[in-house]
Each structure stands twice: as structure tokens, then as C-alpha cells.
Amino acid sequence: xxxxxxxxxxxxxTGVGILRDLSMRGVNTLLVEKCDLVNGASSRYHGLLHSxxxxxxxxxxxxxxxxxENQILRKIGKSCVETTGGMFVRLNIDDPAYEEAWVKGCAxxxxxxxxxxxxxxxxxxxxxxxxxxxxxxxxxxxxxGFRMSWQNVESAKRYxxxxxxxxxxxxxxxxxxxxxxxxxxxxxxxEEELIECEIAINAAGGWAGKVAALAGLEVGVQxxxxxxxxxxxxxxxxxxxxxxxxxxxxxxxxxxxxxxxGTSSMSIPDPEDTSTSREEVENLLSIGEKTxxxxxxxxxxxxxxxxxxxxxxxxxxxGRGASRGFAIVDHEEDGLKGLFTIVGGKFTTYRLMAEKxxxxxxAKLGNTERCRTAEEPLxxxxxxxxxxxxxxxxxxxGTNLAATRLGPERFERVVKRLEAEPEKRELVCxxxxxxxxxxxxxxxxxxxxxxxxxxxxxxxxxxxxxxxxCALRSAGLFAQYxxxxxxAETLTRMKxxxxxxWKGIRPVLVGRTLRETEMTRALYELSFHVNGGKTE
Amino acid sequence: xxxxxxxxxGSGFAGLMAALVSANQRKxxxxxxxxxxxxxxxxxxIDVLGxxxxxxxxxxPRQALANLPAEHPYSKIGLETVEKAVNYFLDFTKxxxxxxxxxxxxxxxxxxAVGTMKPTCLAPHCLDGTSLHGEEHIVxxxxxxxxxxxxxxxxxNLQQSLxxxxxxxxxxxxxxxxxxxDITTIDVARWLDTQAGRDSLVEQLKPYVQADSTVFLLPxxxxxxxxxxxxxxxxxxxxxxxxxxxxxxxVNGLRLQAMLKxxxxxxxxxxxxxxxxxxxxxxxxxxxxVVARASVREKTYYAxxxxxxxxxxxxxxxxxxxxxxxxxxxFDLPVYIESGEENWSNEQLFSDKPQGFAKTGxxxxxxxxxxxxxxxxxxxxxxxxxxxxxxxDFCFEHSGNGVxxxxxxxxxxx
Numbered sequence: 001x002x003x004x005x006x007x008x009x010x011x012x013x014t015g016v017g018i019l020r021d022l023s024m025r026g027v028n029t030l031l032v033e034k035c036d037l038v039n040g041a042s043s044r045y046h047g048l049l050h051s052x053x054x055x056x057x058x059x060x061x062x063x064x065x066x067x068x069e070n071q072i073l074r075k076i077g078k079s080c081v082e083t084t085g086g087m088f089v090r091l092n093i094d095d096p097a098y099e100e101a102w103v104k105g106c107a108x109x110x111x112x113x114x115x116x117x118x119x120x121x122x123x124x125x126x127x128x129x130x131x132x133x134x135x136x137x138x139x140x141x142x143x144x145g146f147r148m149s150w151q152n153v154e155s156a157k158r159y160x161x162x163x164x165x166x167x168x169x170x171x172x173x174x175x176x177x178x179x180x181x182x183x184x185x186x187x188x189x190x191e192e193e194l195i196e197c198e199i200a201i202n203a204a205g206g207w208a209g210k211v212a213a214l215a216g217l218e219v220g221v222q223x224x225x226x227x228x229x230x231x232x233x234x235x236x237x238x239x240x241x242x243x244x245x246x247x248x249x250x251x252x253x254x255x256x257x258x259x260x261x262g263t264s265s266m267s268i269p270d271p272e273d274t275s276t277s278r279e280e281v282e283n284l285l286s287i288g289e290k291t292x293x294x295x296x297x298x299x300x301x302x303x304x305x306x307x308x309x310x311x312x313x314x315x316x317x318x319g320r321g322a323s324r325g326f327a328i329v330d331h332e333e334d335g336l337k338g339l340f341t342i343v344g345g346k347f348t349t350y351r352l353m354a355e356k357x358x359x360x361x362x363a364k365l366g367n368t369e370r371c372r373t374a375e376e377p378l379x380x381x382x383x384x385x386x387x388x389x390x391x392x393x394x395x396x397x398g399t400n401l402a403a404t405r406l407g408p409e410r411f412e413r414v415v416k417r418l419e420a421e422p423e424k425r426e427l428v429c430x431x432x433x434x435x436x437x438x439x440x441x442x443x444x445x446x447x448x449x450x451x452x453x454x455x456x457x458x459x460x461x462x463x464x465x466x467x468x469x470c471a472l473r474s475a476g477l478f479a480q481y482x483x484x485x486x487x488a489e490t491l492t493r494m495k496x497x498x499x500x501x502w503k504g505i506r507p508v509l510v511g512r513t514l515r516e517t518e519m520t521r522a523l524y525e526l527s528f529h530v531n532g533g534k535t536e
Numbered sequence: 537x538x539x540x541x542x543x544x545x546g547s548g549f550a551g552l553m554a555a556l557v558s559a560n561q562r563k564x565x566x567x568x569x570x571x572x573x574x575x576x577x578x579x580x581x582i583d584v585l586g587x588x589x590x591x592x593x594x595x596x597p598r599q600a601l602a603n604l605p606a607e608h609p610y611s612k613i614g615l616e617t618v619e620k621a622v623n624y625f626l627d628f629t630k631x632x633x634x635x636x637x638x639x640x641x642x643x644x645x646x647x648x649a650v651g652t653m654k655p656t657c658l659a660p661h662c663l664d665g666t667s668l669h670g671e672e673h674i675v676x677x678x679x680x681x682x683x684x685x686x687x688x689x690x691x692x693n694l695q696q697s698l699x700x701x702x703x704x705x706x707x708x709x710x711x712x713x714x715x716x717x718d719i720t721t722i723d724v725a726r727w728l729d730t731q732a733g734r735d736s737l738v739e740q741l742k743p744y745v746q747a748d749s750t751v752f753l754l755p756x757x758x759x760x761x762x763x764x765x766x767x768x769x770x771x772x773x774x775x776x777x778x779x780x781x782x783x784x785x786x787v788n789g790l791r792l793q794a795m796l797k798x799x800x801x802x803x804x805x806x807x808x809x810x811x812x813x814x815x816x817x818x819x820x821x822x823x824x825x826v827v828a829r830a831s832v833r834e835k836t837y838y839a840x841x842x843x844x845x846x847x848x849x850x851x852x853x854x855x856x857x858x859x860x861x862x863x864x865x866x867f868d869l870p871v872y873i874e875s876g877e878e879n880w881s882n883e884q885l886f887s888d889k890p891q892g893f894a895k896t897g898x899x900x901x902x903x904x905x906x907x908x909x910x911x912x913x914x915x916x917x918x919x920x921x922x923x924x925x926x927x928x929d930f931c932f933e934h935s936g937n938g939v940x941x942x943x944x945x946x947x948x949x950x
Contacts, residue, residue, distance in 0.1 A: 278859055278877040296857060423681055426718055469684070472650070472783060476686030490689045491650060495886060502885035509881055509893060510856045518850040518894070519577065521931040524886070527579045527781045529654035531886040531932075533587045 004030035004162070006361060007182045007197040009169050009211055010204035011035075012042040013145065013347050016152035016163075017354030017373070018201055023161030024376070025362055025369035030195065031153070031161070032184055034168035036453050038149040040205050042347060043456070044274060044306020046228060046253045046262050048239060049073060049143040050348040051086055053113060053136075054246060056105030057098070062325055063109035065349045070139060072351060072374045073148075078381060079404035080148040084254055086140020086239035088113070089121060089132045091290060094244040099134060102243060106138070113138050125236050129293050140239040142255050145347060146456050147405065151378035154407060165447050167193075172200065172215035172339065179338030188449055188486075199361055202341040205309040206271025212341055217334050219341050223271040223307035227280040228262030229508065230301040232464055235259040235292055242291060249287035257431075257463065258301060261288045268307060276303040276507040299512040301466060302504030311344030326353050328360060379407045386411065393418035393425055398433035405458060406438065414441050428477060429470045431463020436477065443481040450486065451478055451497040467501045468520050472528075491530055498524060539838045540566040540806070542948070543826065545813050545866065546845030546853070547573035550922025550940035552796040554843045557624065557948035559803035566837060567805055568828055570812040573793065574851055579781040580789035581646055582625065582636065582658035582941060584618070585610070586934025591888045597657055597938075598640040607872075607927040610935075612902045613942045621945035625658065632795050634762035636660050647753060649685055649780045651693025657938060662758050662766040662779050663788060670700025672749045672776075677741065678708040681719045684783040685755040694753075704753075709740045724757035725787045728765050738772045750775035756787040761794065811835075816842075816867045821916050826866065841917050843947050844869075845940075848923030849896055862896055864924070869898045869906040869914060872926035890929035897926025904947050919947035 006022055008015045011033030022029040033039075052066030074081050090099050106113040113136040121135035122128055153163050164184075171183030173194060181196040202211045202219070212219040234254045242250035248264045264280055281303050289295040311327045326345030332338075340360065345353045355371045362369065382403040391399050393415060403411050417424050417437035424437040442448065442457045451474045454460060460474055461467040475494035478487045487493065498520065505517060525531045542558040544551050547569035555567045584597040594600040601618060604611050610618060622640060629636045636658045638644045643655035647665040668674065674694070678687040687706040694704060711727055713719045727733040741752055752769075756779045759765025769777045779788070800807060810830070817825040817836060825838040844866065846853025854871055856862045862871040874880055874892035881891055898920045901907050906914040921943035923930065930936035 278880075282859060422715070426681075426683060469783060472684060472686070472689075475650075476689050479686075479688055479692075488692065490686075491652075491693060494650070499885050506881050506883075510859055514849050514856055514893060515852060518931075521885070521891075521894075522577065522850065522936070523783060525931040526583070526934060526936065527654075527783075527786075528648045528650045529652040529934075530650065532652070533591045533593050533888075535593045 002030060002164075002193065002195040004028050004195065004197050005365065006030070006199045006201065007032060007195055008201045008203055009182065010202070010207070011037040011149070011163065011165065012040050012203065012205050013038070013149055013350035014205065014342055014345065014353055015203040016149045016156070017350045018203060018342070018357050019161045019163065020152045020156040021354045021358035021371060021373050022361065023156040023159035024372050025358065025367055026159070027362070027365065027367060029156070029161050030197075031163040032167040032169060032182065032195070033163065033165045034187060036165050036447070036456060037153065037163070038146050038456070040207075040271070041306045041308055042149060042350075043145045044228075044304055045145065045226065045347060046251060046260055047142055047145055047255050048251065048253045049081060049141040050346070051138040051140045052109055052111045053086065053088055053102070053106060053138045053140065054241065056109050056111060057101050058246065059325070060105065060109050062346075063105065063111060065352060067109060067111050067139070069349050069352055070141070073143065073348070074141065076374065076377045077143070077148055077151060078377070079379070080144045080151060082142040082255065084140070084142050084238050086138045086241060087121065087125065088136045088138060088241045088243040089128065089291065090134045090243035091129065091131045092133050093131070093290070094133075094242065098244055111138060125238060125240060127235055127292050127294065128240070129291055131290070134243070136243070137238075140241070142239065142253050143347070144255070148378070150457065151407070155378045166449060169211055169214065172211075174215065174336055177335055177337055179336060199338045199340070199364065201357060201361065202339065205343070206307045208309060208341055208343045215331070215336055215339055217331055217336065217339075219329060219343060220312040221343050222310045222312045223268050223273075224310045225266045225268045225273065225305050225307045226263035227276045227284065227303060227305040228260050229281060229284050229288075229303050231259045231261065232299040232301045233257070233259065235298065240291065247287075249284040250291070252288070252291070271307045271309070273307070274305045276305045278507055281507050296511070300508040301464075301513075302501070303507040304504050309343050328357055330360065382408045382411050386415070390415045390418070394435065395427060395433055398435065401433050402435070402438055406441070410441055414438050417441070428473045429458070429460040429463065431465055432459040434458045434460045439474070439477055440481045443478050444483055446483060448482060449484050451475065451493050452500050454478065455497070461497065461501060466505065466516065466520070467498050468516070468523060471498050471524070494524075495530055540564050541839065542566075542841045542843060543568065543837055543839035544843045544845060545826065546847060546851075546922070547571070548845060548847050548851065548922060548940065549573075549575055549578065549792070549937050550944045551843075551845035552793070552800065553941055553944035554845055554921055554948050555800055555805050556628070556796060556803070557945050558843070559800065559805050561948060565805045566839065567800065567807045568811050568813055568826070568837065569807065569809050574847060575789040575793040576786055577784045578789040578937065579646070579663075579786055580792040581656040581663055581781075582638075582937040583655070583934040584622070584640065584657035584938035586643065586655040587932065589890065589933070593655065595643060596641055597643070601640070609925040609928055609939050609943055612900060612904065613946050617946050618938075618942040621942040622658065624945060625941055628799070629660075629795070632799060634660060634791060634795050637664060647694065647778065647780045649690060649755060649782045651690045651695075651697055653697045654781065655934065660788065661763060662777065663781070665778055668698060668751065670695070670698030670702075672751050673746045674700075674704040674751045674753055675741075675744050676704050676706045677752050677754045678706055679719070679724050679755065679757065680708050680710050681714045682724060682755060683718045683720060690753070690780065705744070707741070707744055709737060711736075720785060721756045721782055721787050722760065722785050722790070724755075725760045728757055728759050729761065734765060734768055738769060741773055745773055745775050752777045754779055756780065756782045758787075760787060760790060762791060813866050818915065821913060823867070823915050823918050841919070843919045843921060843944075844924055845922045845944065846924060848925070849893070850923050853924050854896060854898070856896070864898055867906070867915065867918060869920070870908045872897055872899050890932040894929035894931060895927055898924050899926060903950055904943055919950060921947050
């Protein structure tokens, strides 16, 4: 039976941040997550490390938090952040009065916003519409939500922190107004288990209301769905924001070889609802093409959606009007000692949220260690020397990608494999430069139950081909190297993987995306006959 | 001014067949191609109809063809013409030394690289696994360093497909190809085009031959030309040597392509490569020529008859840049499309009903000439074939090359 001082419920950015913070302060902490890590809002967003410019007019407090955390995350999570810089552009259809308020807001929030000429803007971003009237540079950046979260867990591990995935919380055990433990079900095997603990932190994001309800409590959380589009090319080199009152589809974020456009804002009843529709896609496109006029000629890779867990205090506003701030609720006030809920906030401020939460918990536990998460890097970096030595085994630009994905220990093991077994230099995924050695390393981890778990860690299947070539390879290699019994069901794992890609492709099924889909089907349905049919 | 009797646009299976059959009719044929066609992505076996609309397996394509809805291309082509096209293809492949087998009466079964058995109508000997039943001594042959072939997947699933009791052994053979870039099936096939390659393979496989019945199952690597390699191995080993379908490049698709191109050259068809047809020159309901862009400038090609084989959504002959706005790229022909998001695609990628988007295609009359929504003829001398035709999902029903073959044959005879 598992036991811990603190159980953190939810493996999103907030949860993993708390796990790291408490573990660094020496608290015995265990995180439980009902799916794989970062499957909710923390990976279903822009991947934007806010400068705070977005909030400079409406919410100065959020803006100030953003600019401070922005600087911290650049420092502690170097390999997760792509320092693209950001640009705010006002189009001729946008209100000049907003620009004035924004310039003032940035100055007051401590965000450096440097005005540049139109010519300079077009030089930096040649695809921009000529309807741009004015432009400013801000310290926005792109951040990889998956990687950031795993690195938090890795970091926590070094201090004794633990995490269990595919464990859904099904009960909050209590006696005499005090928390006794958390009951979880293994969603793969169906086994149920009680984890004894003194304190539980409900960091379930959009699901926080459901977790609180297990204890008979109420938390006002409103899932607010945002839809995003991923384009199969780098449309911009900066994060590009429309300089107007924050609205749908007005931010472009470049990531590696792709660009993400978003987002919308729509209140939904169920946080599980990550569906996207053609209507939402069309809406985003028609707004986006005001800033980049040739948008529709670019191939869309996929659409995806996530739900922001907006905290709604009794009588508060919903939707885009709701605060992006966060709230911590100590349920001792509701009569249950030992249960906390943390909800709201945004990815950029996850570390700060974790710090505030950990402060409260430590105060309860009588732990006086101070927070060190802002000072210590998440993971040690792979040394330039090690990268240089590894370069002869990796394809072209693959060394850096693998080094940042893997971290120093795994990187070292992978390089050893590449050195000793040349056939493992083969690329499983050409789009994202994933070698067979890297795939093997990750497939052997206990937490990989399906190919999608490997995908999130290696990026296999997330590039241009969206699984056309790597679905077969992944199924073959997972069966060979995977530790889970399920890995042997190759046809099922292969179809599951392609279906996962299909979910995001379906709403953007136009243009060149259609051609890619016809190719996927021709390969798997026709040449490999994976769909079978009724024989009776 | 150059003038052809028949001008064919497109170098996939449909385009090559249309040019071949047209030339066979003693026509002066010009073939315009852009890119290498889709045969290298295509297993090169001819699926006529594997599944019906209800996802029921079709054992006898001839019977099932008679029950298709009126808008299905086969219904327009007619069973008799499908039959003639099949016979034409069988004769042609025999004459050119790479004979296909099969008929409209029964399906053949082709082993795939993932161990399923794929129903198809016509296939060359080396892909026909119809007689496999799981009791033979089946040896799976992997190639060291070959990308995209996983013996373990093949082994596990083949056992289920054939309901066999024995575990088929996997052997891995060496080639001199290791040590450079990734190895593809074509690399291995080229090695097996050489005498040294074939003899090396025979040496390596010989110890696994069992007296009674041995079948070696390989990825698609048995030479790039016809059946010579497979026949040689069969003779030297005294065992059956079969291939599976694989991820591209498809060696068998390329074998078929090479054979067709050889025949076209033999018959004096003019093939113009790397030329993208941009638009048509028309005169009322008649098309007189097409304008194409070669490397530097535009050029007009004139003909009496035009056959459009540009591959539909799959190859860009038809595009859908904006939702519900399909466009045929050369003649701007009326295109059938399913409207509404729910009808456009299914929730499951691999489901038990056809995908709506896949039915996108040009509307035609029974002569395969384009018509508008009111069934009025748009051009009287333009014929539409292959994936450009609407009303069928070639992946779901396993009918791609079959429709290509039959529509090409029909259009050439019109």
C-alpha cells in the first residue's frame, strides 16, 4: 500500500510544480494522475510563455506575475523555452485608443515594449499583412508544456518525489472532519487502492470541481474551452499578437517547425470535451487571415482544444471576462481538515502558484524550508562537450533535439546505444528526428502503456507525416521493447495511435490535409488491411 | 502545331492504362505527366471490390458489382466492360512477362507486412498468398537493416490470420548494403537484380528449406523487374517465395509502372514528363487543347480527345481549399461533394462505413464524360477516370486500382 505525507491530485503544470516544490522542501509527496502526465490544459494551449503584454490593459496583477515568472522560467527551464521574442501588431481595423492604453499598461507592469517601424516589422516577419499600422517587440517566448512538466517530475524525483500515472481518484477518505487518504483506481488494470496521507491537494484543473465533489464539497470551476490550430510550417519567427482587446484567434506562436494559432473561448459543461468543430476552425482561420493573409494556403496539421479551469468565486463572471488569476481554497474552512484545492491561473505562472500552495501546506506541516524552485534549474543541462561527442551518431540537427528531450542521464544512455549498435541510429520518425535508440530508451519506461505515451515524450508522430510512417514503426518497436503486455497487441496499438492523430485532423480536413489523409488510409486501410470487415 | 488523337493527363495506374489501351486502338497518343504518379505508393495489386457499403466481405466481385448503387463508377462502366478490362490486363501482363493471376469470380489473398491477409482480385504470383493456410513451414525473412519491416508484427498477426498452430520462424539475412543510409525495399530489390545478390540469398535461405512444404515470406524485395528474380529463387530453393505488401516505396507498384512505361514506348506513345497542365482551351462543349507549364514557359497541346487521370483528392487533381468548395484543377469541372461536417467524415478513421470526403469526385454520365448538377454534358470530348471519379471510397471498399483499370479501359474505347 502506498503512503505519503502529501498526495497531489492532477499531473498538469500546477500539480507537477507542487510536487517539485514540496519534494525540494523535503516533504514526502506523491502525485497521482488519471491519464498520462500533461494531458489536460497544460499541453492543450498555445505553448506561449507570456510576457504579460496580453494582460497589460485588463489585469495588471496578472501582467506583473507573468513578466516575473517569464524571466524565472527562461532561467530554470532553458531547454523548454524557445526565446523567439514577441511582437504586438495593430491592424488598420483595430482601435488606436487601445494601443495607447496598452503602451501605458506595459510600462506600469514592468513589461518592456519597444516600438518598431512598419518596415522593421515586415523585415522581421515578411508574411505579415500590409494592414499593420504599428508594431512593438515584447519578451514573449515559446515554451514546451510537455517537456516543462516532465522536467518538474524529474527534478522532484531527485528529492524523493513520486508520481503514478493512469490512477484516477475515485474517493476522498475522511474521518471526524480529517482527511485520511485518497482512493485511486488504476485505469489500465482496474485495480483499486487506498493511498494514506495527511494532506491532499486538488490540482485537477478543469476536473477540480469533480474531485471536490468526491469529498462532498463544492468548488466553483468553469471549464472554458479554447481551440487551436497547428500549421505545418513556421509562419513567424516571433510570437505575433494582435494589438487589440484580447479576443479569439489573435495569437500566433512558432514552435520548432510548426506554428500554433489560437485561441477561442467557450464555456463548456465538461472538461473532458476536447472536441473541435469545422465552425471553430473556420472562425479561427477567418480571424487569423487578417494578420497573415495567405493563411489558408498553408497546410494545417491539426486542430486541438483544451479547457482552462477558470475559477469562479460565488457570483463571479464567466468566459473571457473571468480572471486568469488563481485561487487556493483550504477546505478546513468547509469542515474537512487536510484538503486543499488550487484552481485557475495560467501556464506561465504555474511555478508561482505551486510556491504559494507549498507555502500553505508547509505551514500546516510545520516545515520551515523555503521555496527554491525559482533558483535551481529543473534538470541539469547536457554539456556542450557531450553534445559535441554525440554529433557523429545523430542525423543532422538531431543532437540538440534529443539532448533537450532526454536530459543528461537518458541522453548519455542513448548515445552509448548509438555508439555500440549502429543500426539503432535509424530514424523511427524523420519529421522529429527520433532515433531508434531514443525510442527504445523511452519505450522501456514503466509509464509507457501505449504509443501515445511515447509520443508525448519523444514527439514521434507529431510532425509533418502525423504517423503515416511511424505508426507501423512505433507498433513494431513498442512490441519489441515495451514493458507493458499491451504492447504486443500491435494492430490495436497502431490503430489507437492513428486514431489519436485523426481526432485532430478531422476538423481541419481540407486542402493539403485531405491529401495526407488519403495517403494514411491508402497505406493502412488498403495496403495493410488493418480495418478488416465483416466476413459473415 | 502538334495534334494528338488522344491526350492523357496523369501518370498513375489509370493514366498509364488509358494511354496503353488508346495506343492499342491505333491512336496517336500523348501522355502528359507531372511527378512520378502514385504507383510507387501503391501495392500494385488490382483490388476490384473487397468490401461492400455495409462492410461485408465480397467473395465474388462479379456478383457484388451488379448490386452497386447507380452513382458508383462501376455501375457507369458496366460489368461487361469491367470484365473486358480485367481480361485485357491479364493478357497484357502475360505478354510482357510479368503475369498477374485472378478473376472476377474469387478474391486472392495477399499477405501484408502487418500479418493480415488482404483480399484482392488480380496479383502477380509472388504476392498471391491464397493457398497459405498456416500448416506449411512458413519462414519469415527479414533483411538486416531494412527499414519498415517488422518480423514480429508479421509473425504474431499472421498466426491469427491463418489460424495456424505453429509459430513461424523469423530469419534475418545479410546484405552488403549496411553501413550507409537507411536501407529501403528498392535497395534490396536492386541487389537481388544481380546474380551475386540472388545467389547470396539462396545460400542464406537454403538451410531453412524443409522437404515437405516451405514458404519463404519476404518484404517486397524480389527484384525490380518482373518475375525473373522470384522464379530464380523458387527454382534454386525448391520452395515457394512470396512477398508482403509494404510501406512505400512499393517495389511491386514500380514493377507494374516500369512494365507499363515499356509498353507505352513500344507502342510509340509520346510521354512528356514534368509538365503541369494548368488549364484547358475550349470551344463551347468541345475541348481543343490544354495549356501546360514546362520548365520555363507555357505550351499548348492539342488533341481530339482528352482523358483526365489526375488522381482526385489523393494526387491533387481535385482540391478543397475551403470547406465545401471543391475544385477540379484543369477543366474546372463540376465536382460532387458531401455537404455538412457530419457527412464529410466519420468519427473513427477506420470505421464500418465509407468516409464521405472520399466520395468527392467529378460527376459523369455513363460514358464517363463530365456532367453538371442537372446531368447536362459539360464537354463532349473529355473523359474522367480513376480517383477523379466521385461516388466511391476506394480505401474502404478496396477498389482503387480496379476502378482505375476499368474506367481507363472504357474511356480509351470511347
